[in-house]
Amino acid sequence: RLFTGASLVRTNERTLAMIKPCTSGRAAEVIAEIEAAGFVVCAKKEHQMSVPQASEFYAEHDGKEFFKGLVDFMTSGPVVALLLEKPNAIKEWRALMGPTATSKAKEEAPDSLRAKYGTDNTKNATHGSDSFVSAAREAAFWFGGPVLAAEKTLAMIKPIVSE
Numbered sequence: 001r002l003f004t005g006a007s008l009v010r011t012n013e014r015t016l017a018m019i020k021p022c023t024s025g026r027a028a029e030v031i032a033e034i035e036a037a038g039f040v041v042c043a044k045k046e047h048q049m050s051v052p053q054a055s056e057f058y059a060e061h062d063g064k065e066f067f068k069g070l071v072d073f074m075t076s077g078p079v080v081a082l083l084l085e086k087p088n089a090i091k092e093w094r095a096l097m098g099p100t101a102t103s104k105a106k107e108e109a110p111d112s113l114r115a116k117y118g119t120d121n122t123k124n125a126t127h128g129s130d131s132f133v134s135a136a137r138e139a140a141f142w143f144g145g146p147v148l149a150a151e152k153t154l155a156m157i158k159p160i161v162s163e
């Protein structure tokens with residue numbers, strides 16, 4: 001008995017990415033690399049974050065010594081937020097970004113986006129959700145609503161937001 005097409009169905013996952021202000025001027029180049037790595041860009045939004053917005057987005061770091069510098073940096077220019085889809089997207093996107101610290105990325109993952117586009121340990125080019133719970137919160141922050149669970153298979157991919 002044949003199950004036509006069954007092997008084409010893979011379970012997708014979505015994650016929230018940002019191209020940070022230090023790199024948003026090169027967004028087209030970065031997005032080309034993201035697509036070449038097999039991610040589908042389901043939604044894209046360019047936005048200049050306010051201090052309250054950046055503080056809310058990074059609330060888990062409030063009180064740490066680098067918090068003010070992080071908020072200053074994230075409000076220093078536009079950010080490009082992306083909703084990315086791929087099987088195992090959360091881990092795959094973190095892998096494509098490389099380690100948080102640019103210096104470590106350059107040493108340990110020279111092909112990663114942070115190695116290629118990062119300039120210091122705050123200006124590290126990109127952001128990526130670190131768990132399903134973060135991805136759900138961060139995707140809702142940028143795109144509203146339950147955008148993570150909306151679609152499950154490659155066959156069902158379609159853009160849901162386009163700006």
Ligand code: IDP
Pocket residue numbers: 066070099100121122123124126127128130
């Ligand atoms: P992540 O972005 O790899 O998830 P987090 O620890 O969540 O790393 O830190 C959020 C962001 O804060 C980093 O991407 C970086 O821009 C900045 N950051 C983190 N740790 C430091 C630090 O020790 N010094 C300066 N900036 C930092």
